[in-house]
Amino acid sequence: MMASTESHQTNGGTKVRLSDIARQTGYSLATVSKALNGKGDISETARQAIDKALKDSGYVRRNSPERQQRTIEVVFRDFDTIWALEVIRGILEESRRHGINVMIVPSGDRKHPDPAWAKGIIERQPIGAILVFSNLTDSERSLLQSHNIPFVVFDPSGNPALDDLSVQADNWMGGVIATRHLLELGHKRIGIITGPDEMLCSRARLDGYSAALAERGIPTSPELIAEGDFTTPGGYEGAMALLEDEQNRPTAIFAGSDLQAMGVYEAARQLKIRIPEDLSVIGFDDIQTAAYMGPALTTVRQPLQDMASTAARMIIDTTEGRQIQKRVILSTSLVVRDSTQRLAHAKA
Structure with a gap:
């Protein structure tokens, strides 16, 4: 089978066969191949063990043709508000400067993407993902990391993991x-x-x-x-x-x-x-x-637009191997207009 002879070079130049990973983990070649390609019909225990072995061996996956399309996925719960449009505008403007496409993907709720999303993103192979409000489970995080798909949590709904990229306002x-x-x-x-x-x-x-x-x-x-x-x-x-x-x-x-x-x-x-x-x-x-x-x-x-463009730039810089700050917090400022005034009889 093709899987038995497939090998890749590690970062150090040594070739690693999938059969070596199978032998090391005790799983079949078919199971190793499924984990490698993000298939859903294997246990989480098997996936994590194989992903760890791949990572420890320095195994480098080939980028698929789809990855060469250079697309960033933006995961939104809903995007029919003015707030959402400003976020999308910031991502689009930054991505356009680098010749990168943007795909908008609806998420399941305000805290987590739809369960099918993680499997789909492995098949689509974007250069990265921006998660608006959403956080990932440990298994989803491991899956994206094992396929070299960086992600940024935009305005996180909870405390992001230490290694997660995130951008938010103060x-x-x-x-x-x-x-x-x-x-x-x-x-x-x-x-x-x-x-x-x-x-x-x-x-x-x-x-x-x-x-x-x-x-x-x-x-x-x-x-x-x-x-x-x-x-x-x-x-x-x-x-x-x-x-x-x-x-x-x-x-x-x-x-x-x-x-x-x-x-x-x-x-x-x-x-x-x-x-x-x-x-x-x-x-x-x-x-x-x-x-x-x-x-x-x-x-x-x-x-919002600066936050969004920063999130897109974090994906791009990560993909191109530049060092970046993992957590970015941008300043907020007061804009005084006509809806507030001094309380009557209050001292100046």
Whole structure:
């Protein structure tokens, strides 16, 4: 069989046969070949043992013709929002400069790609993958590494593994500067609509909010915290929960995303609450439409396109053998517009 004679040179120049790997691991040539080619019909134990033997031997896989197409896969849960379009734009612009194609792949949920994705990417052989919010299981990570497919976790939903490449904004400082801005305007009763609690960026923004309040000796009040999902409907629901009690309404709301801030605007409109006269609102992201909302939205800018182009460049640099920083955190900044103002009767 072809598998019995197939051999590759190691990085040191010594030829390694698949039959050597089979003999070393105790698995058949067919099983070794399946592990090598990413087939799914072998046990995880066998795959990990064979992958380790291949790696320890210095076995170098040939790049398939498909790999020469130079494609980066971008794994998204959903890409029908303005936020997603800005991320895609940044990846496309950086990839285009290097003559690389981009493929958008829908993921299973906000924390993990569809289970079939890992098998499919081995067959498609892109030069790398960008996972938006998603993390991989240990077996999926091992599978990609064994096939020399680097990946970058964009805005990770949890703490990435030590060896994972990742890029994100400074979400904690973003939460701090948003809340400080409202405090400096005299607001003390500040509501917040977070993102999903299981997402790292959401928790970091909430922690920044709490830290800024603590600087002024203001305790974090659970009744002023509403969990959202970074969408406009989630922002609307969170705002209605915070604003429905007229006697205990916050004077300002920090929305964990600009899309959620849009939902706050709609809730305020329905409740006949004026922005910013009765309620100051600050968002997070600075998507393109933020400046055109009525009133124009004060927000924390996270450089989405820069983050996205950085993720693409990390893939390209890894493929071309350049040394890179494994974890990149880009700064956030305050963009003051018309949706926040000094609280009436507050001291300047």
